[in-house]
Amino acid sequence: MGLGLLLPLTGCGGPTAADSARAEVQQVLDRRAAALLGRDATAYGATGTRTEYTRLRALPLASWSYRVTAVRRTGSGATADAELRYRVAGYDKAPVDTRRTLTLGRTADGRWYVTADRPAEQAGQQLWDQGTVTAVRGRHSLVLGGGGTTAGLEPYARLADRAVPAVSGAWGTDWSRRVVVLVPRSLAAMASLLGAPAANYRGIAAVTTGEAGGAGRAPADRVVVNPEAYALLGDAGKQVVLTHETTHVATRARTTAATPLWLSEGYADWVGYLGTGRTPAEAAPELARAVRDGEVPDALPADDDFAFTREPVRLARAYEGGWLACRMIADRWGAARLGAFYRSVGAHGQRTGAVEEALRTVLGTTPRDFTARWRAYLTAQLG
Numbered sequence: 001m002g003l004g005l006l007l008p009l010t011g012c013g014g015p016t017a018a019d020s021a022r023a024e025v026q027q028v029l030d031r032r033a034a035a036l037l038g039r040d041a042t043a044y045g046a047t048g049t050r051t052e053y054t055r056l057r058a059l060p061l062a063s064w065s066y067r068v069t070a071v072r073r074t075g076s077g078a079t080a081d082a083e084l085r086y087r088v089a090g091y092d093k094a095p096v097d098t099r100r101t102l103t104l105g106r107t108a109d110g111r112w113y114v115t116a117d118r119p120a121e122q123a124g125q126q127l128w129d130q131g132t133v134t135a136v137r138g139r140h141s142l143v144l145g146g147g148g149t150t151a152g153l154e155p156y157a158r159l160a161d162r163a164v165p166a167v168s169g170a171w172g173t174d175w176s177r178r179v180v181v182l183v184p185r186s187l188a189a190m191a192s193l194l195g196a197p198a199a200n201y202r203g204i205a206a207v208t209t210g211e212a213g214g215a216g217r218a219p220a221d222r223v224v225v226n227p228e229a230y231a232l233l234g235d236a237g238k239q240v241v242l243t244h245e246t247t248h249v250a251t252r253a254r255t256t257a258a259t260p261l262w263l264s265e266g267y268a269d270w271v272g273y274l275g276t277g278r279t280p281a282e283a284a285p286e287l288a289r290a291v292r293d294g295e296v297p298d299a300l301p302a303d304d305d306f307a308f309t310r311e312p313v314r315l316a317r318a319y320e321g322g323w324l325a326c327r328m329i330a331d332r333w334g335a336a337r338l339g340a341f342y343r344s345v346g347a348h349g350q351r352t353g354a355v356e357e358a359l360r361t362v363l364g365t366t367p368r369d370f371t372a373r374w375r376a377y378l379t380a381q382l383g
Contacts, residue, residue, distance in 0.1 A: 031043065055132045056133060063095060077104055078103075098119070102116065141164065159239050170274060180223065208221055245268070261318075262301045269323035301317070328373065
């Protein structure tokens with residue numbers, strides 16, 4: 001057989017069965033997304049199970065879309081991998097990205113339909129994976145619960161609504177001035193949302209997580225509450241926690257790989273404790289105990305000291321040390337200079353030299369002098 005006869009047989013061909021199935025599944029998911037955004041329960045049901053529709057009804061959505069990345073045939077059905085992107089209306093400037101695995105069946109006449117939609121392997125759960133989402137809207141907040149009642153979420157909204165203007169008063173208004181708070185049912189449910197072992201968050205009242213929606217775009221932040229640890233706090237402590245986490249939301253765009261944790265966590269605590277009347281010894285009991293015992297730290301806390309898996313006393317001292325470093329800057333150089341210092345460090349782009357340059361240009365000091373001042377401040381405030 002000559003070359004001229006071989007070419008047509010080995011050249012461009014039509015779509016494969018896998019390509020066809022992938023395109024058909026994508027069409028089903030496109031219809032499913034449109035029905036969800038359009039609040040059309042009938043159209044959603046025509047694409048498969050209605051479980052997610054029921055659980056998601058309270059979530060205000062600005063966008064929701066799937067991108068199918070793979071389809072594997074399984075007898076009469078299929079399993080699909082997809083990237084889900086969604087945006088909460090009025091809160092997210094960029095979509096949250098998450099990976100999903102969908103199970104599909106096929107009707108006798110060849111139409112695909114969804115039978116299950118779950119997190120992909122090693123991807124954290126979304127709140128609706130844990131049950132029907134309950135929502136409470138505040139003036140500056142949206143509180144979402146994984147089940148439960150709106151009455152149970154209202155206290156969170158009140159505290160978040162106080163936190164937002166408090167943060168703006170310290171940091172400024174160059175942020176969204178809105179916060180989304182997730183309240184799962186338990187510590188285990190919180191850990192599932194974060195895709196990490198529950199032991200990592202035992203005793204941690206809340207964390208803030210940002211999921212980047214694309215290069216150069218502001219992330220969509222979520223304050224995730226540990227209801228078990230949070231419930232042990234008094235009213236003042238609960239407010240400090242939500243103000244601290246809201247500060248992370250406000251500063252996220254200026255927090256980069258150059259920002260050490262002593263600064264990001266210390267600044268969030270500084271804002272959280274503003275106006276509470278708490279003395280350094282009251283707010284930093286573990287570090288106060290160390291200072292009284294003659295164990296003044298030689299250096300500012302390292303990033304590793306903030307790991308949730310650290311021994312609790314060491315973790316507490318790291319947070320307290322970062323807070324007192326930021327408090328010292330505010331006391332010595334002023335609150336405005338503290339904010340400028342934070343922004344300057346984050347703008348450096350890389351860790352090496354970031355703090356050193358900001359100390360020089362914003363505070364007019366050196367790392368050695370700053371550390372010495374901080375150690376003296378600990379002794380004066382806590383000794």
